[in-house]
Amino acid sequence: xxxxxxxxxxxxxxxxxxxxxxxxxxxxxxxxxxxxxxxxxxxxxxxxxxxxxxxxxxxxxxxxxxxxxxxxxxxxxxxxxxxxxxxxxxxxxxxxxxxxxxxxxxxxxxxxxxxxxxxxxxxxxxxxxxxxxxxxxxxxxxxxxxxxxxxxxxxxxxxxxxxxxxxxxxxxxxxxxxxxxxxxxxxxx
Numbered sequence: 001x002x003x004x005x006x007x008x009x010x011x012x013x014x015x016x017x018x019x020x021x022x023x024x025x026x027x028x029x030x031x032x033x034x035x036x037x038x039x040x041x042x043x044x045x046x047x048x049x050x051x052x053x054x055x056x057x058x059x060x061x062x063x064x065x066x067x068x069x070x071x072x073x074x075x076x077x078x079x080x081x082x083x084x085x086x087x088x089x090x091x092x093x094x095x096x097x098x099x100x101x102x103x104x105x106x107x108x109x110x111x112x113x114x115x116x117x118x119x120x121x122x123x124x125x126x127x128x129x130x131x132x133x134x135x136x137x138x139x140x141x142x143x144x145x146x147x148x149x150x151x152x153x154x155x156x157x158x159x160x161x162x163x164x165x166x167x168x169x170x171x172x173x174x175x176x177x178x179x180x181x182x183x184x185x186x187x188x189x
Contacts, residue, residue, distance in 0.1 A: 003027070079158055083109035095120075105167075115155065116163040126168045131175055139177050147184045156184055 002011040007024035018025055087107040096104045101123050108116040121129065142164055146152050155162060159181035166174045 079113060079160075080109065080111070082154075082158075083113070083115050083160065087115065110163070112161070113159065114161040114163060116165055119164065119166045120169070120171070121166055121174065122169050124168055125170060126172050126174050129168065129174055134175065142177060143179060143183060146179050147187050156181075156187055159185075 005019035008022045010021040087109040090107045103120045105118045162179045164177040
């Protein structure tokens with residue numbers, strides 16, 4: 001945009017204060033008008049940018065809140081599906097020798113956030129098993145494993161009931177040991 005000299009009608013750059021031909025002072029009003037137009041455009045652009053940023057911030061915040069609430073308040077069927085997937089994954093390696101006397105036959109995801117390990121005691125019959133001895137020595141170590149094993153963290157976090165079911169070498173049911181969430185709820189992960 002050019003500014004005309006009011007004295008000689010020569011076109012000058014709009015940034016010039018004096019005419020390049022006659023040296024006459026150019027009208028400041030036009031420069032001020034163009035400066036105010038530029039400032040007005042900048043202000044409008046800043047307002048649009050601010051509105052765009054505010055809208056974008058709101059959308060991003062909404063998406064983050066949506067995904068956080070979905071992950072914190074997942075429906076129970078999602079946890080049930082995760083338990084089924086975990087059981088299926090473990091069952092790929094079953095039966096699995098745990099020690100010289102115990103075999104993990106399989107795992108099962110049961111309703112109500114329950115996960116079950118099914119063991120077979122391969123050297124003993126039900127008549128040979130002393131339940132009091134099992135309760136005294138085996139149960140505390142199983143509970144400690146649930147409370148401290150990093151691989152059990154997701155079970156603890158989701159308050160899963162864990163059932164350990166044992167059969168003798170003939171496949172006869174011997175005992176269950178059920179660990180409920182309140183038995184490990186004081187663990188800080």
